[in-house]
Amino acid sequence: MTIESFEPTMLLAILPEILLLVLIGFVLALDAVWKPEQRRALGWLTAGGLALIMVLALAVSRPSEDPRLVWGGMLRHDWFGFAFKMLFLFGAAITALFAMDAEELGKRGEFYVLMLVSTLGMNLMASASDLIMLYLAIETTSIPLYVLSGFMRHDDHSTEAGFKYMLFGAAASAVMLYGLTLLYGFAGDTSFYSLGLAMHNAELPLLPIVGSLVLILVGFAFKISAVPLHFWAPDVYEGAPTPVAGFLSTASKAAGFAVLLRVLLSIFTPVALPSWTGLLAVVAVMTMTLGNALALFQKNIKRLLAYSSIAHAGYILIGIVAISRLAVTGVVFYLIAYLITNLAAFGIVATFWRVVGSDQIADYAGMSRRKPWLAMAMLVAFLSLAGMPPLAGFVAKVFVFAAAVQADYIWLAVVGVLNSIVGLYYYLTVLKVVYLYRSEETEGLPLPISRPSAIALTVLTLGILLVGTLFGPWFSLAEQVAKAVLRNY
Amino acid sequence: MIPLSWYLIFAAALFSIGLFGVLARKNAVAILLGVELMLNAANINLLAFWRYRAPEGVAGQAFALIVFAVAAAEVAVGLALIISIYRRRKSVIADEMNLLKW
Numbered sequence: 001m002t003i004e005s006f007e008p009t010m011l012l013a014i015l016p017e018i019l020l021l022v023l024i025g026f027v028l029a030l031d032a033v034w035k036p037e038q039r040r041a042l043g044w045l046t047a048g049g050l051a052l053i054m055v056l057a058l059a060v061s062r063p064s065e066d067p068r069l070v071w072g073g074m075l076r077h078d079w080f081g082f083a084f085k086m087l088f089l090f091g092a093a094i095t096a097l098f099a100m101d102a103e104e105l106g107k108r109g110e111f112y113v114l115m116l117v118s119t120l121g122m123n124l125m126a127s128a129s130d131l132i133m134l135y136l137a138i139e140t141t142s143i144p145l146y147v148l149s150g151f152m153r154h155d156d157h158s159t160e161a162g163f164k165y166m167l168f169g170a171a172a173s174a175v176m177l178y179g180l181t182l183l184y185g186f187a188g189d190t191s192f193y194s195l196g197l198a199m200h201n202a203e204l205p206l207l208p209i210v211g212s213l214v215l216i217l218v219g220f221a222f223k224i225s226a227v228p229l230h231f232w233a234p235d236v237y238e239g240a241p242t243p244v245a246g247f248l249s250t251a252s253k254a255a256g257f258a259v260l261l262r263v264l265l266s267i268f269t270p271v272a273l274p275s276w277t278g279l280l281a282v283v284a285v286m287t288m289t290l291g292n293a294l295a296l297f298q299k300n301i302k303r304l305l306a307y308s309s310i311a312h313a314g315y316i317l318i319g320i321v322a323i324s325r326l327a328v329t330g331v332v333f334y335l336i337a338y339l340i341t342n343l344a345a346f347g348i349v350a351t352f353w354r355v356v357g358s359d360q361i362a363d364y365a366g367m368s369r370r371k372p373w374l375a376m377a378m379l380v381a382f383l384s385l386a387g388m389p390p391l392a393g394f395v396a397k398v399f400v401f402a403a404a405v406q407a408d409y410i411w412l413a414v415v416g417v418l419n420s421i422v423g424l425y426y427y428l429t430v431l432k433v434v435y436l437y438r439s440e441e442t443e444g445l446p447l448p449i450s451r452p453s454a455i456a457l458t459v460l461t462l463g464i465l466l467v468g469t470l471f472g473p474w475f476s477l478a479e480q481v482a483k484a485v486l487r488n489y
Numbered sequence: 490m491i492p493l494s495w496y497l498i499f500a501a502a503l504f505s506i507g508l509f510g511v512l513a514r515k516n517a518v519a520i521l522l523g524v525e526l527m528l529n530a531a532n533i534n535l536l537a538f539w540r541y542r543a544p545e546g547v548a549g550q551a552f553a554l555i556v557f558a559v560a561a562a563e564v565a566v567g568l569a570l571i572i573s574i575y576r577r578r579k580s581v582i583a584d585e586m587n588l589l590k591w
Contacts, residue, residue: 135559139563143562146570150573160586163574166567167521170524171523174528181531182534185535185537188538234589235590
């Protein structure tokens with residue numbers, strides 16, 4: 001694939017990023033001008049602006065079937081990057097709605113600005129096709145997320161979450177950077193596709209390349225919270241403000257999977273370097289099993305969701321191990337389903353915390369009587385996480401496991417199914433507390449939901465049902481995305 | 490001329506010292522210093538590789554410049570987070586940050 005020289009249509013390829021910068025400028029300016037009590041409206045501005053960016057991007061900057069390398073080969077304008085960008089913009093808009101009424105978050109312009117900068121980084125991650133751009137994009141995503149995790153400066157848990165996330169994240173990204181430099185050195189190039197070509201023609205020494213792959217995988221495994229680099233996730237999710245935890249576990253994780261897919265499919269193609277599938281199979285099994293096993297013992301709902309999100313990273317890794325057209329389609333579909341489902345789960349936790357001030361599962365007793373609709377949304381989200389039909393999580397699991405069976409990884413699919421059963425147990429335990437347990441003290445107390453949270457929860461719940469029942473269009477979208485990323489030269 | 494391997498061995502040693510610092514030190518500021526050493530090792534790698542393997546392009550230099558900028562941003566944010574936790578706990582020892590566990 002040749003790198004095109006500059007022409008004005010290239011601006012269309014980065015239209016979402018340009019508009020995000022404009023939105024960031026607006027939010028910063030209005031934050032300075034508006035009075036503190038007006039600043040809650042910045043959430044409406046952020047969510048509305050992101051929705052507008054999605055509409056504009058869908059209208060004018062859709063990529064063609066043929067992927068293009070633009071901006072000196074730094075970015076690749078294709079359906080893979082574009083679909084992930086839309087996913088991140090959606091996730092950020094929903095997070096802004098959930099954050100609006102959260103204490104210490106919703107009335108602070110910096111919160112929205114940092115979240116938008118992080119989204120900008122994720123957009124670049126999804127379309128990066130050069131080692132330099134990849135590193136810059138990953139850091140643009142991570143650094144604002146460190147601040148967001150520690151955003152509540154007057155809360156011991158939040159500051160500790162930011163502190164831990166920053167230390168672990170900085171170390172993991174430094175290891176990854178070392179791997180990137182080795183790759184650059186031994187191949188003498190930074191473009192994914194030239195590297196892939198050199199790898200394909202077996203022009204490179206094997207040992208340093210495998211070494212650099214392992215170092216790079218450390219950085220990616222950290223981002224997707226795969227074992228053995230998962231240990232930060234429960235602490236950070238528990239301590240971080242709940243909307244931020246939701247953003248971390250969905251958009252940030254999806255961005256990690258996007259770059260993992262892109263790098264594995266363009267540079268370390270399975271044809272050129274088949275050894276990584278075995279390594280990732282082991283990682284997938286450990287991630288699923290450990291995540292589910294530790295989730296069984298959690299008393300805090302945010303920690304439970306953290307271990308559940310580790311387990312989900314394991315399920316998605318099954319699709320990456322199987323690596324075929326169907327598998328990549330399944331991974332993309334899984335990420336779409338997982339993003340809406342987990343955002344809903346964290347949104348419910350955030351809504352509940354705002355009124356009750358507790359994240360303990362035991363305090364959810366009697367919630368179905370206090371607010372049947374909220375309990376209903378929780379039922380849908382948790383059953384979708386557990387993979388029950390007819391919800392989004394079920395269809396996603398079917399595709400990923402089917403791809404594993406098709407690629408002769410039957411044992412991996414069996415491990416995945418067994419793990420889903422363990423998962424079902426702890427999701428149902430939470431639902432049991434919500435629906436069957438009663439609490440004398442809280443019976444009849446109101447559980448108000450703010451308007452933005454209600455809108456976001458409605459959108460997400462309908463989305464879970466829609467993706468789960470009418471999965472045809474979503475599947476063909478995922479297939480188009482898979483086709484774009486599998487097309488290399 | 491000094492062979493390329495000398496630079497690479499030097500960078501690998503620097504990286505290992507940095508990684509050891511990250512894993513072994515308990516003071517958060519020292520851990521950040523370890524991360525800086527690891528980033529510097531990557532920069533030495535980049536410049537050595539650029540000079541010896543691909544001097545006609547600018548990718549290595551551009552990459553190193555970007556690593557400078559990112560390292561500066563990371564340290565700024567890192568120190569800010571360390572200060573914010575120091576104000577509440579009067580400590581920067583990583584082992585004492587144990588409110589969140591299991």
